[in-house]
Amino acid sequence: MSALSHDIIKSLRNATGDVFHEIINIYINDALSIINEMESLIQGNNIEQLRHLVHTLKGSSRNVGALKIADLCAAFEAILKSALPCDTKHHARIIRLAYEETLPLLESYIVN
Amino acid sequence: MDNRLNSDNNHLSFLVVDDDQTNRLILETMLRKLGHTVFTACNGQEAIDSYNDNQQDMILMDVMMPVMDGYDACKTIKANNSDLFIPIIFITAITDDLSLSKCIECGGDDFLTKPFNNVILRAKINALTRTSSLYNIINQKNEEMSLIHARLQHEHELAESIFSRISTPPSRDNSSIKYLLSPQSISSGDILMSLDNNGHHYAMLGDFTGHGLSAAIGAIPTTDIFYSLARRNRSISSIAREINNKLFEVLPTGLYCAACIIDIDNTTGVINILNAGIPDALMLMNDDTRFTAFKSTNIPLGIMNADNIDFNIYTVDINNNGRLYIYSDGVTESQNSANKMLGQNGLEDIILSSRGPDSFDNISQRLMDFTNSGQQDDDITICEISLTNAAHEGKFAAFTSSSRWDIDLHFDNENIKYGNPYNTTINLVNKYIDSANIQNSNSLGTIISEIFSNEINHSILQIDSSIKEQDNGFDIYKRELTDKLAAIKDQYIDVSISITQKNMKRTLKLTISSSSNKDYPEIKNFTNNNEKPHGRGIFLLKELCSSLTFDNENRRISLEYTW
Numbered sequence: 035m036s037a038l039s040h041d042i043i044k045s046l047r048n049a050t051g052d053v054f055h056e057i058i059n060i061y062i063n064d065a066l067s068i069i070n071e072m073e074s075l076i077q078g079n080n081i082e083q084l085r086h087l088v089h090t091l092k093g094s095s096r097n098v099g100a101l102k103i104a105d106l107c108a109a110f111e112a113i114l115k116s117a118l119p120c121d122t123k124h125h126a127r128i129i130r131l132a133y134e135e136t137l138p139l140l141e142s143y144i145v146n
Numbered sequence: 147m148d149n150r151l152n153s154d155n156n157h158l159s160f161l162v163v164d165d166d167q168t169n170r171l172i173l174e175t176m177l178r179k180l181g182h183t184v185f186t187a188c189n190g191q192e193a194i195d196s197y198n199d200n201q202q203d204m205i206l207m208d209v210m211m212p213v214m215d216g217y218d219a220c221k222t223i224k225a226n227n228s229d230l231f232i233p234i235i236f237i238t239a240i241t242d243d244l245s246l247s248k249c250i251e252c253g254g255d256d257f258l259t260k261p262f263n264n265v266i267l268r269a270k271i272n273a274l275t276r277t278s279s280l281y282n283i284i285n286q287k288n289e290e291m292s293l294i295h296a297r298l299q300h301e302h303e304l305a306e307s308i309f310s311r312i313s314t315p316p317s318r319d320n321s322s323i324k325y326l327l328s329p330q331s332i333s334s335g336d337i338l339m340s341l342d343n344n345g346h347h348y349a350m351l352g353d354f355t356g357h358g359l360s361a362a363i364g365a366i367p368t369t370d371i372f373y374s375l376a377r378r379n380r381s382i383s384s385i386a387r388e389i390n391n392k393l394f395e396v397l398p399t400g401l402y403c404a405a406c407i408i409d410i411d412n413t414t415g416v417i418n419i420l421n422a423g424i425p426d427a428l429m430l431m432n433d434d435t436r437f438t439a440f441k442s443t444n445i446p447l448g449i450m451n452a453d454n455i456d457f458n459i460y461t462v463d464i465n466n467n468g469r470l471y472i473y474s475d476g477v478t479e480s481q482n483s484a485n486k487m488l489g490q491n492g493l494e495d496i497i498l499s500s501r502g503p504d505s506f507d508n509i510s511q512r513l514m515d516f517t518n519s520g521q522q523d524d525d526i527t528i529c530e531i532s533l534t535n536a537a538h539e540g541k542f543a544a545f546t547s548s549s550r551w552d553i554d555l556h557f558d559n560e561n562i563k564y565g566n567p568y569n570t571t572i573n574l575v576n577k578y579i580d581s582a583n584i585q586n587s588n589s590l591g592t593i594i595s596e597i598f599s600n601e602i603n604h605s606i607l608q609i610d611s612s613i614k615e616q617d618n619g620f621d622i623y624k625r626e627l628t629d630k631l632a633a634i635k636d637q638y639i640d641v642s643i644s645i646t647q648k649n650m651k652r653t654l655k656l657t658i659s660s661s662s663n664k665d666y667p668e669i670k671n672f673t674n675n676n677e678k679p680h681g682r683g684i685f686l687l688k689e690l691c692s693s694l695t696f697d698n699e700n701r702r703i704s705l706e707y708t709w
Contacts (some may be wrong), residue, residue, distance in 0.1 A: 042261050045261075045263070046172065046261070046262075048264075049172075049176050049264040051179065057171050057175070060171060064167060086210060092239055093166060093238075093260050096261045097169055097261045104239075
């Protein structure tokens with residue numbers, strides 16, 4: 035399965051036209067900021083704020099078609115919500131890897 | 147009027163609330179491309195502030211946000227604007243049932259899930275726009291209804307003010323008339339009037355269709371005409387005719403006045419009752435257990451022009467003590483808590499079992515007890531007129547001290563058919579003679595009886611008296627009389643009577659005419675023929691009267707009798 039849904043991103047491009055580039059750029063920057071902040075919060079063990087950030091990243095990722103990130107965030111959010119013990123660093127790490135995998139795919143839509 | 151979400155759905159204003167810039171920008175772009183104006187907010191508190199400033203047509207609200215979440219923002223906006231329909235669509239990635247139901251509980255109207263789909267977004271906007279338009283139309287109609295209601299309330303109060311000024315009910319000090327008025331709404335459709343004038347006690351109960359302003363419109367001329375004509379001692383048929391024609395002129399179709407007009411004529415000792423659409427007037431003599439009912443025999447007033455209508459009037463003697471009850475149909479049609487109607491029998495039971503000095507207070511209390519336990523759908527008016535009031539008698543005596551008495555009587559078709567013109571006339575004559583302390587004569591009854599018998603049986607019904615000569619002739623004659631009387635139409639009898647007393651000599655002058663065209667026979671042909679069972683009445687009149695004239699030119703009989 036591709037990290038990026040081409041159907042969703044094409045649909046988004048059709049719906050937003052000229053603003054599409056700006057939207058993708060904002061997402062790329064915001065998503066990276068969120069992942070960085072998630073890692074900081076894990077250091078500080080601030081679970082509630084962490085859950086909120088994971089939820090936010092899940093929503094915006096789904097909107098731009100970054101489904102791998104969205105799905106990983108959904109799983110992480112569910113674990114955080116359940117209050118069961120989990121390896122938060124591991125989840126943050128695989129989300130970052132998914133981001134790095136998705137990034138060139140997104141950039142290819144901006145370039146083209 | 148609220149112009150929100152009017153017909154131009156292409157140019158709405160939106161508030162997009164999301165803490166994520168990507169989501170905000172995507173929705174903002176999509177909505178702008180659809181031609182809408184977009185405001186944005188990053189959390190619930192900003193959304194409330196923005197809505198207060200801009201009153202957007204629709205709100206797209208994220209759930210999880212810092213400062214204030216979407217649930218609380220939705221609740222606050224809806225609560226602050228409870229008279230408006232503000233569509234709020236929750237934008238959410240949440241899919242669990244509990245969270246989604248929370249969106250609805252806090253006032254959300256729909257959901258939009260991520261990733262946003264342009265087609266679905268547009269469809270949801272259209273659907274909510276239609277709902278909003280309907281809501282606003284209903285809201286607008288409700289506002290209009292509230293205004294109409296307020297205006298109607300004002301008009302009711304105005305009508306009540308007019309009504310209470312023009313239809314002042316009889317004074318409670320008037321011991322001869324007691325009444326209960328219980329209007330169903332602010333203003334009643336019932337009026338009750340009473341006037342003592344020159345030996346006559348007039349009373350009228352009117353029941354207008356409807357209440358309030360429509361009733362007040364009719365009540366103005368009705369009260370005006372009643373008091374004006376009663377002060378001039380006009381007959382109740384004249385009063386009814388005048389009121390009828392005025393109401394016919396001023397009231398729209400469908401509005402009319404059922405009425406009962408009464409004239410207690412102490413100058414002659416009779417009561418005249420005209421019932422036009424009111425339930426049976428009930429007369430109860432003291433110590434009696436049966437009512438005499440005076441049913442409606444006329445159409446209510448104001449339905450048709452009455453120039454050519456002869457009102458049917460009951461004329462009864464008041465030489466017995468008693469009470470007369472008139473009441474609106476709201477009394478007999480009133481219901482108790484078990485939805486049981488009082489009915490005519492119920493009212494009669496209450497009256498019969500409420501004898502004694504406080505009888506009417508008891509009747510009123512029992513009626514109110516009955517209706518208070520149920521719903522009052524109509525005005526309730528009942529009036530008791532005492533037929534034993536000393537005040538009337540005093541006026542009667544004063545009025546009848548004259549030494550000359552004239553009266554003109556008109557008996558219409560129904561009076562002839564159902565009434566007894568002879569009884570009415572002889573009662574009037576005897577009343578006068580008694581009150582004026584004039585010596586009576588046994589022959590008066592014979593004369594008046596024969597003159598009416600001749601006019602009805604021979605002139606109007608044209609029955610041949612020679613029938614009596616046959617076997618069973620009297621039975622045949624009687625049967626023919628009954629049959630022909632039942633079939634008469636458009637007939638009348640006019641009688642003029644004058645009684646004078648001078649130097650202890652009393653003279654009755656009487657003239658009678660009718661609708662008949664039949665020539666009178668020659669008087670000289672009537673002889674004292676004891677062998678024939680007919681024709682003796684006129685001979686008797688010839689013998690008794692000092693003068694008897696059959697005038698075929700003017701179609702009348704005149705006689706003069708002295709005693």
